Amino acid sequence: MLRYFCFLAVILGVRSASAPFITPCKKGDSACIIRSAQAAVPFLAAGIPELNVPAVDPMLLKVVKSEEAGLRLTLKNTTVTGMKDCTIEDTRLDEASDKLDVVVRCSVVLRGWYKLRGTILVLPIRGEGRDTIKIRDIVITANTKLATVKGADGQEHWHVSKWDHSFDVRTKTTFDFENLFDGNKALSDPVDAIVNANWKLVMTEIAPPIVRAITERVVAAVEAFFAAVPANELQIY
Template sequence: MLRFISFLAIIYSVNCASAPFIKPCKSSDNACLLASAQAALPIVAAGIPELGVKPLDPLHIPLVKSNTAGLEVTFSDNVVTGLKGCKIEAIKNDLAKNKQVIAMRCSTEWRGNYQMDGQMIVLPVKGEGKCVLTVQDLVVKTTSDLTTVQGEDGKPHWHIAKWKHAYEVKTNAKFQLDNLFNGNKVLADPVINFMNSNWQVVMKEMAGPSIYATIEAVIDAVEAIYKAVPAEELFISE
């Protein structure tokens, strides 16, 4: 049976020669996993070049596009901050199915450029310029599956075969879009006020691809550690 601690829990919660910041935990010891993960998260978010882990805070996302319900949106040169302050709220291992479920709560900010054209719920919207999205208490639940592959060192290494996620904003989201309708405030202000008053609906319509891209960057960081660290060093046997 594959015994593992996957996704973020693994990289934050075990101790090994290849990654000395990792503290050992048994895969069933959720209290240990939570404490270890929270302590090490800022280290991983800052990036670990020697393990091939790119910085997650700040995180640069070059391009995200979406076309939902007649609204075309492009975000470019986005910089995401706040991931180092995330809180891992739950870790659940299912060793029989080789799955792990992680729940994280983050407050983040996306800054970059936008292009938007189409219909937002009931309002027409068009513009391009600078944008800021501030999200308070974004809860992301991720389920990942692992397989084992042979590493360049000849040892078994974990590999994320697939993953899926769900998200919900618990507290608030605030949108700032410069130059909407070419700077016509008479047209722009009602749209922005509508977005901020109906942020739950707007987040579902607009933010999904940006959140996916952010999670994908975290997955890439995990994969880099899996590639660098043999699986035998990533858990304490029960």
Template sequence: MNNSSGSSFITPCREEDLPCLKASAQEAVPILAAGIPSMGIATLDPMHVDRVKTMQAGLLMDFRNTSVTGLKHCKVLMLKRHGPLTNLDLKCSVTMVGDYTLGGKLLIMPINGDGRYAIKIRDIVVKIQFHIGQKTRDGDQYWVVESWKHTSEVEKGVHFRFKNLFNGNQELSDAVHNFANSNWRDIFHEVAPPIVKAIVSKIVSESTKLFDKVPIKELVIE
């Protein structure tokens, strides 16, 4: 097969061949994570997230200059295509490091602080569903992502570390960390959705640039 578009790392599969789709997607993960400058695909590991600021459930959260590492080791659990819908399930472990400002209540605990943070997530399963259309360019058909949605669930655990909570009051800081790391699942549901969405958005927007450069005939076997 002549992969004129430079997509030689992609193994075309039949739509019904799930093992082939999964293996082909897995092969692409570290290549996409490293970035493909010729296709305009930015590096995803490390990924830079400029800012996520949100207020929810009485908690103001502002995460800045976040660096996300670990995405190149994501495991593809499933890739399935059915008509315009494509479902991709990934399992990843990532570390996020950056600057934070928090103020308000973390579930039942008052919290405020401003400084450096680190959040380690072990085995988060992200399920992404794409609605994909097609366009024709220069006689070739290309995929276009029209919309997408995602869900996420952490299987193993989340560890939080916020420096300079309560202006460096160690006792209050320890109490919040003990609470957060013991109740990581509830805290994750409270704190993480906006930042997880920002990460997934970047994965989707960068990796699907591939569809604009590689015609469908090089991605699937009809």
């Protein structure tokens, strides 16, 4: 069905009269769809101002809060870069239920300001200042349900009626929290070393709201495109 191609193409690039970024594919040709969508990654990452589609690289997250296992982390004015280099790993389609899963691999860098209080890996930790988080090879699976709605222009438009996600970091994450323990290096250096050595466990504690915030912004960009372009302009053959 057309809408499956539309969502896959839009989530990382689109083929339409308004955005002729990729080569159209036959329905069911997943290899072609993946190649075509991959070629369009930089276009969606940069945004499409004429269609009111916001850029997702760089992406500004004003506030993200995480409260897990006795740890309170707030990230403010965080800039996320690297989305333009994401790679489509797979697509999985269930035509009977209008569901599409898209698997994307990315490496991103987050830079901004943090405030941290509580315990991490049973260690007491506190600090406030600049932070840099580098995530290598995070694989995000976006699970979506699609629908058709009538737009303000009276035409039919695609709509993401429901979505969820899961993720796994495959390679490495490094954390640089400046001014831990008010700059006391005797306290901060050992904790910093332990946190980075156990990055996988740390990510399970702090990453879920961060990854969700990023995924939410991508879905918002997709929805903006759907609102701008009627479904009959999204082509497949």
